[in-house]
Amino acid sequence: GENVEQHPSTLSVQEGDSAVIKCTYSDSASNYFPWYKQELGKRPQLIIDIRSNVGEKKDQRIAVTLNKTAKHFSLHITETQPEDSAVYFCAASMAGTASKLTFGTGTRLQVTL
Amino acid sequence: GAVVSQHPSRVICKSGTSVKIECRSLDFQATTMFWYRQFPKKSLMLMATSNEGSKATYEQGVEKDKFLINHASLTLSTLTVTSAHPEDSSFYICSARLWAPTQETQYFGPGTRLLVL
Numbered sequence: 001g002e003n004v005e006q007h008p009s010t011l012s013v014q015e016g017d018s019a020v021i022k023c024t025y026s027d028s029a030s031n032y033f034p035w036y037k038q039e040l041g042k043r044p045q046l047i048i049d050i051r052s053n054v055g056e057k058k059d060q061r062i063a064v065t066l067n068k069t070a071k072h073f074s075l076h077i078t079e080t081q082p083e084d085s086a087v088y089f090c091a092a093s094m095a096g097t098a099s100k101l102t103f104g105t106g107t108r109l110q111v112t113l
Numbered sequence: 114g115a116v117v118s119q120h121p122s123r124v125i126c127k128s129g130t131s132v133k134i135e136c137r138s139l140d141f142q143a144t145t146m147f148w149y150r151q152f153p154k155k156s157l158m159l160m161a162t163s164n165e166g167s168k169a170t171y172e173q174g175v176e177k178d179k180f181l182i183n184h185a186s187l188t189l190s191t192l193t194v195t196s197a198h199p200e201d202s203s204f205y206i207c208s209a210r211l212w213a214p215t216q217e218t219q220y221f222g223p224g225t226r227l228l229v230l
Contacts, residue, residue, distance in 0.1 A: 032217040043117075043206065043221040044157065051217075089156060099145065099210050099217045103156045 002027040004092050006104030013080050014112055021107045023090035024072040030092040033066060033073045034101070039086045047088075048075070080111045116140055117209050119222030126197055127230055134192045134225045136207030142187035143209035147219065148180070151204045163190040163207075197229040 003026040013019050025033075031052035036044035050057045050064045050073065057064050061080075066073040077084055087108050091101040116139040126132050136146055144165045149157040161182050162170040169182035181193040190209075194201050204226050208219040 034218065036221075041224075043223045046218060046220065049218065093217060099219065100147070100159060100162060101219060102159075105156045 002030055002092055002094070002102040004090060004102050004104045006090050006107055008107060009105065010108045010110070012110045012112060015080060015082060017080055019075075019077045019080050019084070019109055019111075021075045021088055021090070021109070022072060023074070023092075023104050024070075025092040025102075026071065027092070027094060028068075028071065030094045032093045032099070033064070034091050034093075035062075035064060035075050036089045036091065037086045038089065038106075044089060077109075080109075082111050082113065085109055085111045115211060115218075115220045117207065117220045117222040119207055119225055121225060122223060123226045123228075125228045125230065128198050129196055132194045132197055132227060134194075134205055134207075134227075136190045136192070136209065136222050138188045138209040138220075141209070141211050143190075143211070144187060145210045146184060146190040147208045147210075148182060148190075148192050149206045149208065151206060151224075153204075157206065160192075165190075194227065197227070199229045202227055202229045 006023045034049035037047045038044040048062050048064050050066050061078045063076040087106045089106050090104040093099050093101045118137045120135045146163040148160045151157050160175045163182045163184040165184045171177045184190040204224050206224040207222045
């Protein structure tokens, strides 16, 4: 089955700096890669996703890049703000598997003032 | 749009009792819903895939007789933890997939925190 690894496990940045979280996946058949943000005790919220037919997607301060050859994808947050502090999860799924998501282990992002 | 609700948000029960958790897609139909378990400071672990009108598909290591799943309509899936024990205490989260041939996006419910005494 699919295996998703995520790094780093914790990340501390100063407000205004950029943050990058990286994930690798094992199954080359995976073709959908969402990123979720989870605040303490809350539900995971989809923040951005990318499908395997594109290499990059951007939404304001958030961007995701995908390298299918290397089987890795990354989340980039620019101009970080304190409200970006949360746990971020990457995930991967493959069409035809009822969209089962395999999650990474999570990255705890702390944006300090 | 794409709102998923979950009820109850918290439940405390005695060991040996059964607990039912409901997951509803409020503004869309979901032929497929998913049930996850999340331990403190850990990732989401998929327990089972709930399919409307058919049996759920359980992940390896998840006891289907322990965690009963029913997906009776396009907007409701239920998870029943039978004969709960303290080790079943956890945060249970459901998600629902928007119904569309190529739609992959999952939207999550707010979760249910279960404490078994």
